[in-house]
Amino acid sequence: MTSPNRQTKKNAATRKPGPLKLALVSLVAMLLATLLTGCWDRLxxxxxxxILGVGIDAAPKDEVDKPKNITFIGDNRPKMDAPKLRVTVQIAVPGRIPLGPSEGGGGSKSGEKPVWVVNAVGHTIDDAFNSIQQEVAHRLFWGHLRVIVISKKVAEEGLANINEYLRRNPEVRRTxxxxVSEGEAGELMRIVPQLxxxxxxYILSTMDHAVQMGKLPNAFAGYYWSAASSKGADPLLPYIRTVESGSFEVAGLAFFRSDRMVGHTEPLEIGAYMGIKNMQSGGYSVLVQIPDTETSVMYQITHRKSRIDVAIRNGKPEISVKIHNEGNLLEKSNEEVQLSRQVIAQIEQELTKLGPNLFNTLxxxxxxxxxxxxxFGEYVRAKQPGYWNKEIRTKENWESMYKDIRVNMQITYSIRRVGGKTT
Incomplete structure (x- = not known):
């Protein structure tokens, strides 16, 4: 005869699980199933x-008018006022990108190039990229794009189409x-650097190191697009030119009105721009003559501090900029003058006297x-919002008013170090 306790245990073992337990088991099974789908769309x-780099140039009309029947058939092309473009891309070759420092510049030991340079022309930038995609077996991938070089000619005609495409592409990094290149942008996709x-x-490291040394603002693509969208500011980009060695140099800053390049600065004026913008790290040096002598010293700015104030006078904004530069003496042209406290004070006075000329010129x-x-317009919007909303309102109005506003500069200099040799 079966005991009551044994019969109770048997009934409990054969009892069906409740609805709550079934729901929990189903939920756990569903969560575990999601872990099995991690590679379903792997590539x-x-x-x-x-794509590592892109160069954008103006395309000759005869090249663009050759029909390829890729984005339109025959003469059935839409009418556009955008400049016709030649796009040159630098594509990484799998297996040839060097991973260590053992090989020389420009390629691997076997002489194989680590990148493939392809170009195409189009009525718009995406039209050109569609032509490139026809030549490339794999899908173009923008996630590793690091540098976009635009020729001066294209920048002067306007970047509206280029920025519209790049900003819509989610794979393009804002960093x-x-x-802007003074010459052909496509040539920079073909340089063979020694380092x-x-x-x-190499172009990327040049830009990054210039920022680290205080010789260039961190004006990447996102910075440009942010300024282009602001009502009280206009964008800028680094401006470069090729040199005889086959490399290139940072030649200034290209500045824009809306989306068109309207001018560029000189290299030393980059330091003036960074001073006004309160970019504290300094890297530029200036040669200054000691008063009443034939001796010159090299002065390098190491730190900056600036302040911008806005006031409304006679119905117009007036900007006041105060900048203090601190730096070191790096070199003295001869031994005739000793660097006493009095001489150092004279150098500081000479710098303070001559310094504003550079800022005012810029x-x-x-x-x-x-x-x-x-x-400056953003300072007016922030500190004088009532005046902005009543008198200015739009970016176009501010760009017109900016030509006539008064900007007062107060620049001072100090010398912190004179090096190990004090005489």
Whole structure:
């Protein structure tokens, strides 16, 4: 005869699970099932055409008018006022990108190039990229794009179409560099640098190191697009030119009015721009003559501090900029003058006397073109909102008013160090 306790245990073992327990088991099973789908849409890196750099130039009319029947058939092309473009891309070749420092610049030991340079022309930038895609087996991938070089000619005609395409593309990083080239942008996609095996990475490292040394603002693509969208500021981009060695140099800043390039600065004026913008790290040096002597010293700014104030006078905004520069003496041209406290004070006075000329020249240069790259208009919007909403309102009105406003500069200098040799 079965005992009552044994019968109770048997009934409990055969009892069906309740609805709550079934729901919990189903939920756990569903969650575990999602872990099995991690690779359903995987795409091997060898199956992507990874774009590292892009060069954009104006295309000759005869090249663009050759029908390829890729984005339209025959003469059935839409009418557009955008400039016709030649796009040159630098695509990484799988397996040839060097991973260590053992090989020389410009390629691998076997002489194989780590990148493939392809170009095409089009009525718009995407039209050109559609032509490039016809030549490339794998899908073009923008996730590793680092540098976009635009020729001066294209920049002067306007970047509306280029920026519209790049900003719509979710794969394009906002931290990619956009650069204006004095010459052909496509040539920079073909340079063979001596210090880097992947050409576009040499351009990238040049820009990044210039920022670290205080010789260039961090004016990447996102910075440009932000300024272009602001009502009280105009954008700028680094401006470069090729040199005889086959490389290139940072030649200034290209400044824009709306989306068109209207001028560029000189290299030393980059330091003036960074001073006005309160970019504290300094890197530029200036040669100054000691008063009443034939001795000159090299002075390098190491730190800056600036302040911008706005006032409304006679119905117009008036900008006051106060900048203090601190730096070191790096070199003295001869031994005739000793660096006593009195002489150091004279050098500081000479710098304070001559320094504002550089800043005023830069401001006037931008005012002549109506390009407020300093963002003075944003200070007016922030500190005088009533005046802005009543008298200005739009970016176009501010660009016109910027030409005539008064900008007062107060620049001072101090010398912190004179090096190990004090005489």
């Amino acid at each position: 091997e890196i060898e199956e992507r055409a990874i 990619s560099w956009m650069i 880097e095996r992947v050409p576009i990475l 401001v006037r240069k931008t005012q002549e073109k109506g390009a407020d790259i300093f963002g």
